Amino acid sequence: MPKSPCHHKTECAHCSLRELCLPVGFRADDFRQLDDLIRQSRRLKKGEHLFHAGENFVSLYAVRTGFFKTAVGTQDGRDQVTGFFMSGELMGMDGIYANRHTCDAVALEDGEVCELPFDCLEELGRRLPLLHTHFMRLMSREIVRDQSVMLLLGNMRAEERLAAFLLNLSQRLHARGFAANDFILRMSREEIGSFLGLKLETVSRTLSRFNQEGWIAVEHKHIRLLRPHALQDLVSGYESRSRNSITRI
Template sequence: MRNTMVEHTNIPIHTLKVSCSNCSLRELCLPVGLSREEMSQLDAVIRQSRRLKRGEYLFRAGEPFKSVFAVRTGFFKTCVGSHDGREQVTGFHMSGELLGLDGISANAHGCDSIALEDSEVCELPFSRMESLGRDIPSLQHHFFRLMSREIVRDQSVMLLLGNMKAEERLAAFLLNLSLRFSTRGFAANDFILRMSREEIGSFLGLKLETVSRTLSRFQANGWITVEHKHIQLVQPTALKELISGCSGNTQQTHAM
């Protein structure tokens, strides 16, 4: 029954299409439609990828801002801390997603970014991306789109935190993860949570006990199975019904 889940990493159903020679930035490169020439310019700017171990900080709030980072593999959380130690997880980030966009405004990172499993990122020195954007309009445009997408994502989190009940938040959260896994070629209804109940709670504006209880209730309803961090969506439809109506744009393939 309990297969050796210790390193039961989510299994890709099909291999990811990688378009950018230097690193698998589907999100960054694919939609732009760069020429071979432009692609190599981009490759020249993208720094060697960096590996992080579980628990390691990619950057910390307050550090000078130099680069944004694209997740190649692994899983990250970002959080803003408050003086008295409360901390709010502002998002979870997986492959193809960009980290550090909030640092541009003040030339300093605005949040902490921490690897939740061993991970690999590409560093994109921002000023070089800016100048490259001037030469390659489609790249510039795509960068604006990525930033805008982050704003859209944040709006849907606000909707979640401002309007939804605990069950709805959890359902939206699970379905969002499911969607993002599946667009990356992983199983949609069978995955491993990379984060703790407390981190989920922080993100969803709930206490860890509430997260735990709500997951148990979902399981009791026969909607999901929970085995520690291993989640299976048995009746995703039931979850979808729960949030039908509150959706807004909770259903994004992008970061959350």
């Protein structure tokens, strides 16, 4: 069996992220072809860049372990965090358009990614319709996610943004088998702020307010959601309505 002696070869068929990453209905032979595609997995240390804006686009990257952010920058130095990525999520789809990355991807803790050379992926997609369809759906999911971020940035108040953010993290961690209501933030207050269109002081203040209200318990980066449905009500607009009605009396 001509197996490459690659120092760190992954196997999709046995990957615990299979059901997050891959379509259902894949057969053994499909997995074999996919494994051939994955050049190798790449390890990154905290702070390392997976790719930079402006770099040639070659591969997509699926997170195996660790936590990443993507960010776009302006001429005048400002930058906007456009997303946080955890295991099973795909980065780099922005690069397909112009064969050039439009954002930076940075590891927020030590981690590991599967590198998927795009031309191989495309070629394989032609032979495996299931993979092709699945990949379309991943891109579409990114578009849907972006829509909800726009809604957040365009319509929500600071408290609502932060509540939505915490609930989103909670839900994604839960989907990966972690506790939904007890987790460590891998990003700084400033990075949260950049993502949510707020300043770091506002993030800090708002977390403190949630803490005082008893919705959550904050110990630095360790967050516990004590009353997640209170956060949910905030996002759904109940709280702001009742607050207004109180104010108006």
